[in-house]
Amino acid sequence: MDDPLIIADRSYSSRLIMGTGGAANLAVLERALKASGTELTTVSIRRVDTQGGTGVLEVLERLGIDPLPNTAGCRTAAEAVLTATMAREALGTPWIKLEIVGDDRTLLPDAVELLDAAAQLVADGFTVLAYTNDDPVLALRLEELGCAAVMPLGSPIGTGLGIRNPHNLELIVARATIPVILDAGIGTASDAALAMELGCAGVMLATAVTRATDPEAMAAAMRHGVLAGRLAHGAGRVPQRFWAQASSPPR
């Protein structure tokens, strides 16, 4: 089945974008990434010598996965722009997952800083994938600014609460002309499938796999969940009915 995810100038056969945070070690991470079938995976930018090291890049290289640097940990547009610039320098990619959170307890996006940073980064030639609230108006604004993809959350990062406002996601999808990638809050495979059924172009997740009891198995589950949801979205589901309708002939 040839049904690629196209973001900016790149095409991916997998619609699952993975994160690398939370894995117990690199060996576990590598097996999970492989099982997920992902071709695009996020990394964070931090001071050298801090725990984590640079081994993660070698893992991605070995698996043929494109690294997608993020601006996780940034609170202001200025911090995010500097981090993106450092990421471009370190990894040699103009792609950036723009993430600016308002506070540590919710890790919810700060819309004001986000718009400011998105405008600056697009002007500077970055390919911006913007982590955003499930806000249809904000998603449109980000598209108008020139973002390559919008990444609305299902629920706060790391909560595993799934998709709290499916209708908002449908509204975002209905108006977007750039890929909408559900990001954050996925807990299990049915959440990933639901995101795709709602019309998302892809799903991004980390915690649900890396902190699962068996990350490799959950990664495979996510791969199938995304595939199932994508197929279901295109297959045209039956209308929901209040009363039963027999599927067998009467006699």
Added chain:
Amino acid sequence: MEIQVNGTVREVPDGATVTTMLGALGVPSRGVAVAVDGVVVAKTDHDRTVLPDGAEVEVLTAVQGG
């Protein structure tokens, strides 16, 4: 002279460049980005960028995250 690298005070020879500093720290230049006093220094400029006395240097790389 003294500079700060990722918040830690380091002694480097006067006239040290970004390249010599990375070498002294044992950090490979591949996969890292360097900012001196808040300004990103492109890899192609590492050789010719001399660190000022008291420079605040950040050396960043990719780690697990997101």
